Amino acid sequence: MEKTIAVLPGDGIGPEVTRAAVKVLKLIARRYQHEFNFSYGLIGGAAIDALDNPFPKETADACKTADAVLLGAVGGPKWDNNPSELRPEKGLLAIRKHFGLFANLRPVKAVPALLASSPLKEEKAAGVDLMIVRELTGGLYFGEKARTADDAYDTLVYSREEISRIVEQAFELARVRRGKVTSVDKANVLESSRLWREVVEEKKAAYPDVTVEHQLVDSCAMKLITDPSAFDVVVTENMFGDILSDEASVITGSLGMLPSASIRTDGFGLYEPVHGSGPDIAGKGIANPAAAILSAAMMLRYSFGMETEAAAIEEAVQTVLEDGCRTADLAEAEGRSLTTEEWTDKVIEQLDA
Amino acid sequence: MEKTIAVLPGDGIGPEVTRAAVKVLKLIARRYQHEFNFSYGLIGGAAIDALDNPFPKETADACKTADAVLLGAVGGPKWDNNPSELRPEKGLLAIRKHFGLFANLRPVKAVPALLASSPLKEEKAAGVDLMIVRELTGGLYFGEKARTADDAYDTLVYSREEISRIVEQAFELARVRRGKVTSVDKANVLESSRLWREVVEEKKAAYPDVTVEHQLVDSCAMKLITDPSAFDVVVTENMFGDILSDEASVITGSLGMLPSASIRTDGFGLYEPVHGSGPDIAGKGIANPAAAILSAAMMLRYSFGMETEAAAIEEAVQTVLEDGCRTADLAEAEGRSLTTEEWTDKVIEQLDA
Numbered sequence: 191m192e193k194t195i196a197v198l199p200g201d202g203i204g205p206e207v208t209r210a211a212v213k214v215l216k217l218i219a220r221r222y223q224h225e226f227n228f229s230y231g232l233i234g235g236a237a238i239d240a241l242d243n244p245f246p247k248e249t250a251d252a253c254k255t256a257d258a259v260l261l262g263a264v265g266g267p268k269w270d271n272n273p274s275e276l277r278p279e280k281g282l283l284a285i286r287k288h289f290g291l292f293a294n295l296r297p298v299k300a301v302p303a304l305l306a307s308s309p310l311k312e313e314k315a316a317g318v319d320l321m322i323v324r325e326l327t328g329g330l331y332f333g334e335k336a337r338t339a340d341d342a343y344d345t346l347v348y349s350r351e352e353i354s355r356i357v358e359q360a361f362e363l364a365r366v367r368r369g370k371v372t373s374v375d376k377a378n379v380l381e382s383s384r385l386w387r388e389v390v391e392e393k394k395a396a397y398p399d400v401t402v403e404h405q406l407v408d409s410c411a412m413k414l415i416t417d418p419s420a421f422d423v424v425v426t427e428n429m430f431g432d433i434l435s436d437e438a439s440v441i442t443g444s445l446g447m448l449p450s451a452s453i454r455t456d457g458f459g460l461y462e463p464v465h466g467s468g469p470d471i472a473g474k475g476i477a478n479p480a481a482a483i484l485s486a487a488m489m490l491r492y493s494f495g496m497e498t499e500a501a502a503i504e505e506a507v508q509t510v511l512e513d514g515c516r517t518a519d520l521a522e523a524e525g526r527s528l529t530t531e532e533w534t535d536k537v538i539e540q541l542d543a
Numbered sequence: 544m545e546k547t548i549a550v551l552p553g554d555g556i557g558p559e560v561t562r563a564a565v566k567v568l569k570l571i572a573r574r575y576q577h578e579f580n581f582s583y584g585l586i587g588g589a590a591i592d593a594l595d596n597p598f599p600k601e602t603a604d605a606c607k608t609a610d611a612v613l614l615g616a617v618g619g620p621k622w623d624n625n626p627s628e629l630r631p632e633k634g635l636l637a638i639r640k641h642f643g644l645f646a647n648l649r650p651v652k653a654v655p656a657l658l659a660s661s662p663l664k665e666e667k668a669a670g671v672d673l674m675i676v677r678e679l680t681g682g683l684y685f686g687e688k689a690r691t692a693d694d695a696y697d698t699l700v701y702s703r704e705e706i707s708r709i710v711e712q713a714f715e716l717a718r719v720r721r722g723k724v725t726s727v728d729k730a731n732v733l734e735s736s737r738l739w740r741e742v743v744e745e746k747k748a749a750y751p752d753v754t755v756e757h758q759l760v761d762s763c764a765m766k767l768i769t770d771p772s773a774f775d776v777v778v779t780e781n782m783f784g785d786i787l788s789d790e791a792s793v794i795t796g797s798l799g800m801l802p803s804a805s806i807r808t809d810g811f812g813l814y815e816p817v818h819g820s821g822p823d824i825a826g827k828g829i830a831n832p833a834a835a836i837l838s839a840a841m842m843l844r845y846s847f848g849m850e851t852e853a854a855a856i857e858e859a860v861q862t863v864l865e866d867g868c869r870t871a872d873l874a875e876a877e878g879r880s881l882t883t884e885e886w887t888d889k890v891i892e893q894l895d896a
């Protein structure tokens with residue numbers, strides 16, 4: 191297959207980790223006889239510096255002609271005091287909205303080799319294998335907001351249609367996982383949550399093979415800590431998803447390894463590591479490229495339908511970790527750590543073996 | 544001093560645990576020469592059953608003539624399918640709003656004797672001693688909400704005044720604790736959070752002895768797990784506070800022990816355990832009364848200014864736990880567990896020694 195991938199390296203360690211992911215994608219193209227074309231664009235702080243816009247038109251155009259987007263990370267102290275329209279993260283919000291990427295998928299799976307670095311007791315974290323499905327283009331993020339002399343307000347709006355499509359996404363994912371959906375809301379307080387719950391109840395008839403439970407957001411925030419392996423697919427609105435997916439990302443101790451996908455129904459999607467731009471370690475060649483590499487695997491799976499290739503990358507990453515290869519963030523006190531490039535080459539060796 | 548306390552036992556284990564707390568309060572009155580008068584009222588499911596209203600006028604009147612309110616817990620499967628106006632938790636929302644109880648204080652402190660039951664590694668949980676200060680009468684909970692044919696919306700509104708008073712509360716508390724306030728918002732997305740941050744910045748000049756940091760809610764949800772002992776006072780709006788305080792409540796393994804206070808500036812307040820109504824164990828006499836007893840201690844401190852008496856209760860509870868006395872929820876596999884009444888009597892023995 192021939193595919194075009196727009197690469198937006200962004201800021202901090204973004205360029206280093208996307209370079210690693212591109213290297214892996216090139217190997218995949220060679221081994222599985224695909225043709226991947228790469229185009230490059232600016233986003234976040236890098237785009238602000240060059241074009242005074244965190245998501246410039248040039249970048250939007252490059253993404254539009256691509257089949258999928260690979261993003262590194264945005265942000266850094268340099269832009270922290272910028273006015274709100276010139277902040278790197280505005281680039282993220284803009285690209286999501288511009289392309290209608292309404293479904294954010296964030297898998298969290300315990301990596302046996304890394305359980306020692308989990309803040310949870312190892313037996314709690316060991317069985318975790320969940321996927322947070324966060325609505326990404328609605329709710330408080332994009333509702334009307336304003337200031338009066340004394341008040342400030344934001345609006346949490348959802349339409350039946352917006353809820354339907356994200357809930358369907360969650361059901362479809364549950365089908366090919368363990369068949370369970372936890373829908374998270376605050377239906378005892380919010381009108382938007384009551385509509386959310388109604389839509390979930392309507393949709394579930396079409397998925398008799400999937401079990402559905404409703405959980406209040408406060409109770410879900412507890413259970414992610416006390417019993418995280420009870421979850422399979424968790425679906426929720428934008429703000430709850432922001433909070434719960436970040437909470438979930440630290441329970442297994444493998445935050446530096448977590449990928450994400452932001453997709454819509456036609457297969458186009460944006461893939462990026464969950465971790466930030468790591469300004470303190472940027473440019474040193476020591477960043478962990480695993481999350482970017484696993485994001486590339488998600489791209490192969492969800493945008494290109496290349497399940498075999500995606501699984502091969504995931505397996506190679508596991509094997510390399512089990513072999514004890516570690517970048518600095520995960521290295522034990524005694525162990526020598528590999529550079530970004532060395533670690534990437536270990537993955538490539540695995541894939542090429 | 545003479546004080547009147549309105550007791551609202553509520554549902555499930557509410558009556559059992561408030562009875563225990565009242566017993567302790569009576570002992571305190573005797574030992575420290577106070578006169579506590581108790582009046583009783585219905586709330587939640589019990590009030591729905593008797594008066595078709597989760598917060599009846601009779602209860603509001605009983606509370607109004609009291610100096611403080613002690614509440615057990617509300618809710619249970621019996622009322623789960625009721626229409627939203629006849630749900631037990633509506634009683635909680637109504638009493639908060641009716642009395643303007645805008646500040647919800649939820650301390651979380653690691654109990655060395657209970658660290659084994661924390662989901663976190665013991666060294667992570669060991670140093671935790673934080674207080675969540677949640678705004679309780681504004682935001683999405685009480686903003687305008689509605690349904691149209693296809694949409695549902697809720698409004699997140701805050702006034703400068705509403706933010707000021709809760710932020711002052713947090714600064715005052717930090718002053719008598721470790722002098723640090725973490726203000727949690729989502730200022731990179733919400734207009735209401737930008738106003739929140741502005742007000743915190745304005746207020747801080749009056750508290751040069753307090754250190755202030757701003758943290759985004761998603762990042763706070765992570766740090767409560769990865770580094771919970773870094774927090775002292777955490778102040779945030781209603782919905783974020785709902786989520787974060789529940790998250791925080793499970794990190795030390797002592798959820799069954801956590802008290803809460805919902806107060807306003809004149810000393811009047813509502814005190815209740817953080818745990819729910821435990822319908823599965825209700826009526827068996829095995830519920831853990833510690834949270835209710837510690838809530839009574841908070842009442843003595845915040846509503847009556849009786850610091851010595853409050854501290855005496857807290858110390859007695861610690862001692863009883865260190866002596867290995869446990870109710871069923873905390874008992875080790877081998878140990879015999881005490882009933883609610885036996886455990887309460889241990890606390891009373893301590894206080895009376």
Ligand SMILES: CC(C)[C@H](C(=O)O)[C@@H](O)C(=O)O
Binds near residue numbers: 282731732
């Ligand atoms: C940077 C910020 C606007 C963004 C969000 O809140 O969506 C981030 O936290 C995320 O989760 O991708």
Ligand SMILES: CC(C)[C@H](C(=O)O)[C@@H](O)C(=O)O
Binds near residue numbers: 378
């Ligand atoms: C019962 C519910 C409405 C309530 C809330 O969300 O405030 C509860 O979760 C709490 O935290 O006291």
